Amino acid sequence: MRRDKLSELALITIATATLLTGPAGASQVSGLGSHAAPGLSLGAAKGQSYRTASWMKPLGASTNLAYISDFLANDVTVFSVGGAVQGQIGGLSNPGGIFVDSKHNLWVANNGANNILEFARGATSPSNTLSDPGAGPLDVTICGRDTIYVAGSNSTSIEVYTKGSTSPTRSLTYAGSQQTDALTCDAAGNVFATVVVSFHGGVVEFPGGKQRGATLLPISLSGPGGIKPDDAGNLLVDDQSAQTITEYTEAGAPTGSAIHTASDCINFGVMRNSKIVGCAVYAASGTSGGQSYAFPVGTLRQTYTSSFTLPYGFAFDPGQAGL
Numbered sequence: 001m002r003r004d005k006l007s008e009l010a011l012i013t014i015a016t017a018t019l020l021t022g023p024a025g026a027s028q029v030s031g032l033g034s035h036a037a038p039g040l041s042l043g044a045a046k047g048q049s050y051r052t053a054s055w056m057k058p059l060g061a062s063t064n065l066a067y068i069s070d071f072l073a074n075d076v077t078v079f080s081v082g083g084a085v086q087g088q089i090g091g092l093s094n095p096g097g098i099f100v101d102s103k104h105n106l107w108v109a110n111n112g113a114n115n116i117l118e119f120a121r122g123a124t125s126p127s128n129t130l131s132d133p134g135a136g137p138l139d140v141t142i143c144g145r146d147t148i149y150v151a152g153s154n155s156t157s158i159e160v161y162t163k164g165s166t167s168p169t170r171s172l173t174y175a176g177s178q179q180t181d182a183l184t185c186d187a188a189g190n191v192f193a194t195v196v197v198s199f200h201g202g203v204v205e206f207p208g209g210k211q212r213g214a215t216l217l218p219i220s221l222s223g224p225g226g227i228k229p230d231d232a233g234n235l236l237v238d239d240q241s242a243q244t245i246t247e248y249t250e251a252g253a254p255t256g257s258a259i260h261t262a263s264d265c266i267n268f269g270v271m272r273n274s275k276i277v278g279c280a281v282y283a284a285s286g287t288s289g290g291q292s293y294a295f296p297v298g299t300l301r302q303t304y305t306s307s308f309t310l311p312y313g314f315a316f317d318p319g320q321a322g323l
Contacts, residue, residue, distance in 0.1 A: 054124035056087030065121075066269070067106060068280050068290045068304060069095040069313040076108060077306045079290075081316070085306055089124050092117070097139030097151075097182060097226075097267055098313035102323065106315070109137035109150065116140050116150055121317065130166050132159055139267070139313075142323065143185035143209055151180040151193060158183060158193060160209070174204045174214050181224040182238075182267055185209065185323065186250065192217075192235060194224035203227065203237060203252065217252030226267035229320065230274035236295070238279075240264055245277055247296065259298035262291055269315040276301060280311040290314055 052075045059065070064081040069092075076089040076098060093112030100106055104121040116137055118128035135152030137159075142148050148161040149172075156177045159168040176197045183193040191206040201221030207213045225238030234255055235248045245268065246258040263286070265279035278292040288311050290304030 052088060052090040054088060054090040056089075056122055056124050059086060059122040065317040066278055066290065066292070066302075066304060067098055067100070067313075067315045067317065068306075068308070068311050069098050069108065070308050070310060071096060071111070071312040072309040073307070074112075076106070076313075077304075077308075079304050081292075081302070083302050083304055087122075087124070089119060096137065096153075096312050098269075098315045099140050099142060100269075100315045100317040100319040101142050104317055106317070107140050107142065107148075109140045109313070111136050111138055111153060116148070128166070130161055132168065135159060139180075139182045141184050141191075143191060144189035147189075147209060149183055149185065149191055149209070151183050153179075156180060158191070158206075170211075172206050172209075172211055172214070174216065177204070182226045184227045184229060184235075186229045186233070186235075187323065190250070192227055192229075192250075194221065194227050194237065196224060201239070203235070203248075205250070217248075219248055219252045225265060226314075228268065228270045228277075229323070230270065230295075231321070232274070236268075236270065236274075236277065238265055238268055240266065245279075245293075245295070257296035259293055259295055261293065262300075263288075265291075266311065267313050270320050271316050272318050272321050274320060276316075278302075278304075278314045278316060280314040282310060 066079045066081055067076050069076045071094050074092045078087040093110050096109040096111045098108050106119040108117045110117050114132050116130040117126040120127050136154040137150045138153045139151040146163040150159045158172040160170045162169045178196045181194045185191045189209050191209045193204050195204050201224040203217045203219045205215050221239045223241030225240040228236045236245050238245050243261050244258050247255045261279055263281050263283040268277050268279045270277050276292050277295050281291050282288050288308040292301040
């Protein structure tokens with residue numbers, strides 16, 4: 001959700017982030033990363049954030065869920081897929097990207113505390129904590145044999161945690177990268193990240209989740225956002241400035257399928273059948289929250305509302321098969 005080229009800055013109502021007016025005149029959230037424009041401070045945003053309490057309704061085993069993190073409210077709100085609030089995980093510290101694994105555990109990139117938290121389904125206290133000292137984690141995903149990958153706002157490296165490790169065991173980098181916004185992997189364990197390289201947004205692939213062979217794909221993004229695989233073996237990539245989610249092959253060629261999203265879709269999740277995408281939506285004027293869309297038709301399916309300040313991450317449970 002960070003930008004290197006900003007055309008207009010304005011404070012949001014509690015002076016926590018900045019807005020970017022994009023090509024179509026739509027406002028976008030910016031300034032939560034170390035590579036933002038001068039005067040924009042993640043620390044300032046953290047200073048304006050607040051705490052919320054935890055609570056959770058009993059969750060039926062068959063209840064499909066949607067999660068939305070709020071960077072400034074320090075919580076994750078839990079919804080039924082149909083939009084009813086089921087609970088809230090509070091006491092976090094600027095939570096960013098979120099991910100639900102194949103065991104239905106929720107993982108939270110807890111930016112302000114420099115850690116990644118794991119929550120069992122229905123729990124409000126973490127069952128596991130990964131340390132990410134100084135990196136300010138902004139997104140998290142799990143690939144292959146329980147290998148965890150984390151992108152940080154204070155680092156251009158992707159930290160890698162092998163199964164069972166609570167500290168980084170190695171890292172991935174791409175030469176010239178100025179920031180990493182979001183990341184994902186496919187069923188084969190290839191890792192993909194939205195990045196800014198030489199002030200241009202794009203996507204880098206790390207074959208097999210390894211450093212060797214790292215490649216910048218021919219995908220151009222004005223405002224890099226979320227990235228996820230779909231069941232067709234392609235990539236769905238969010239361009240916040242263009243307000244689109246576009247499908248590309250893993251070689252970087254557009255397939256011709258794309259949808260337009262409302263306001264600023266910061267990061268998104270994908271349902272198991274990859275036919276529905278859900279966005280964390282920041283609205284400069286209006287209601288911030290979440291929205292889901294049919295893909296590739298683009299019709300609005302569901303709106304998720306609560307007392308959101310700066311919604312950031314979105315995840316479905318169950319999420320995508322194979323991850």
